[in-house]
Amino acid sequence: MSSEAAISVRDLSKVFPVYSKPHHRLLQMVMPGPKNRWYREFHALRHVNVDIFRGETVGIVGRNGSGKSTLLQLICGTLTPTSGEINVNGRIAALLELGAGFNPEFTGRENVFLNATVLGLTRAQIADKFDDIAAFADIGDFIDQPVKSYSSGMYVRLAFAVAINVEPEILVVDEALSVGDEGFQRKCFARIDAIRDSGATVLFVSHSASTVVDLCDRAILLDRGELLISGTPRHVVSRYQKLLYTPAEKVAEMREEIRASGGGVSQGMEAPDSSRSSTVEEPRSAVTAQRAESEIQAYWEEGMEPSSTVVYESRGAAIESPHIQTLDGRMVNVLVPGDTYVYQYKVRTHRVLARVRCGMMIRSLTGIEIGGGATATPSDALPVVETNAVLNVRFKFRCLLAPGVYFLNAGVLAAFDEGEAYVDRRVDVAMFRVMPESSRLATGFVNLDVVPQVSVAA
Numbered sequence: 001m002s003s004e005a006a007i008s009v010r011d012l013s014k015v016f017p018v019y020s021k022p023h024h025r026l027l028q029m030v031m032p033g034p035k036n037r038w039y040r041e042f043h044a045l046r047h048v049n050v051d052i053f054r055g056e057t058v059g060i061v062g063r064n065g066s067g068k069s070t071l072l073q074l075i076c077g078t079l080t081p082t083s084g085e086i087n088v089n090g091r092i093a094a095l096l097e098l099g100a101g102f103n104p105e106f107t108g109r110e111n112v113f114l115n116a117t118v119l120g121l122t123r124a125q126i127a128d129k130f131d132d133i134a135a136f137a138d139i140g141d142f143i144d145q146p147v148k149s150y151s152s153g154m155y156v157r158l159a160f161a162v163a164i165n166v167e168p169e170i171l172v173v174d175e176a177l178s179v180g181d182e183g184f185q186r187k188c189f190a191r192i193d194a195i196r197d198s199g200a201t202v203l204f205v206s207h208s209a210s211t212v213v214d215l216c217d218r219a220i221l222l223d224r225g226e227l228l229i230s231g232t233p234r235h236v237v238s239r240y241q242k243l244l245y246t247p248a249e250k251v252a253e254m255r256e257e258i259r260a261s262g263g264g265v266s267q268g269m270e271a272p273d274s275s276r277s278s279t280v281e282e283p284r285s286a287v288t289a290q291r292a293e294s295e296i297q298a299y300w301e302e303g304m305e306p307s308s309t310v311v312y313e314s315r316g317a318a319i320e321s322p323h324i325q326t327l328d329g330r331m332v333n334v335l336v337p338g339d340t341y342v343y344q345y346k347v348r349t350h351r352v353l354a355r356v357r358c359g360m361m362i363r364s365l366t367g368i369e370i371g372g373g374a375t376a377t378p379s380d381a382l383p384v385v386e387t388n389a390v391l392n393v394r395f396k397f398r399c400l401l402a403p404g405v406y407f408l409n410a411g412v413l414a415a416f417d418e419g420e421a422y423v424d425r426r427v428d429v430a431m432f433r434v435m436p437e438s439s440r441l442a443t444g445f446v447n448l449d450v451v452p453q454v455s456v457a458a
Helices: 022-030 068-076 108-118 123-137 140-144 152-165 175-179 182-197 209-215 233-244 248-261 286-294
Strands: 005-018 040-053 057-061 083-088 092-095 170-173 201-205 218-223 226-231 317-326 340-349 353-363 369-374 382-385 390-398 404-416 419-434
Touching: 005 068, 005 201, 040 068, 040 201, 040 226, 057 068, 057 209, 057 233, 068 083, 068 092, 068 170, 068 201, 092 152, 108 123, 108 140, 108 152, 123 152, 152 170, 152 182, 170 182, 182 201, 182 209, 209 233, 218 233, 226 233, 226 248, 233 248, 317 404, 317 419, 340 353, 340 404, 353 390, 353 419
Parallel strands: 057 201, 057 218, 092 170, 170 201
Antiparallel strands: 005 040, 005 083, 218 226, 317 340, 340 390, 353 369, 353 382, 353 404, 404 419
């Protein structure tokens, strides 16, 4: 990674006029002037300063409306700054808005030549690369159909295929990849890896914490048009997620706390931490990475409450205070991979219950049941629980989950004439998040503690 800046941004601001009524735009045109302003100003970016260095991969994170896409468009030249300067050194290829740079009336083949020409290639160079572009896009005979007939996924496939085949020195990618299917996204990120390893600069927007941590050398957090911090991906992503779940009345306080926390880099004006570079210097050893990760502790994040909770009708019991604790009793909802925790809740009975047992389940963001447990089998359940009794239910577990957000269920079963049934059940009663883990080799939801081994045959 070079210490030379590929992209240099100084005191960059962008202000958009917002008109409350359509005809106010016309009035502003015919009666301009400071005394006749028919619009209010929306500050999409405010005095942003950042350097992106050659060979560096930088992720931009932030809440919706924070200015991420505006910053990328200003860097690519599709928008003009209101004030400030941008210096870009190198051929830049961008995948911004869906279908940007395509003429909907042209065929895919014609748009490849048009788009690649705009990116600086000659017709002969485009012809040499066309087969590679078409193979990567993999849209078959649609390459010769007008792009106005394309699906959103086909648009992205073709646009990305052009962008990565012009051998960019700087690749800029917005959230457009999120519309592609999982297989195509995987192929895109593999190609981004290859472009990064070749020494190109990569700048992209993503809401995926694990992608930013795995792919990036540095991350930038934007909020309300301001650059709050720039630093190591793990540090920045954790602050972004805290901001994401902060109640509205505490956002200003959290923003100041994030500014004060720093990010290992002072507002993005210094060179990135070379310990993450894989092209020039040796990466951190596994021991160093594990030591750094072991110093991070689980914590409680305000505002992380599920909106999808379903409460079953009570038949004689009520579940109270479901939450996760550390082994020393601290309530947490942001967990460190590999650490041990306790999922705990109370059950208060309103009648005499027979053969009582309790359970828990962890579900993914999409509702997949990942794993859970019960306090007993039906034959070993508590024989009788009296009225007004309080059960303290605890499930000790080791967090072997992939980084991401998960939901918890809680349930109490008892015997009835018709058999065993729930006397209280809560679906998505609590949620928690697992921190990113840069040294993770496991794939899928659960770390099976697989021991990998590779040997070269003689």
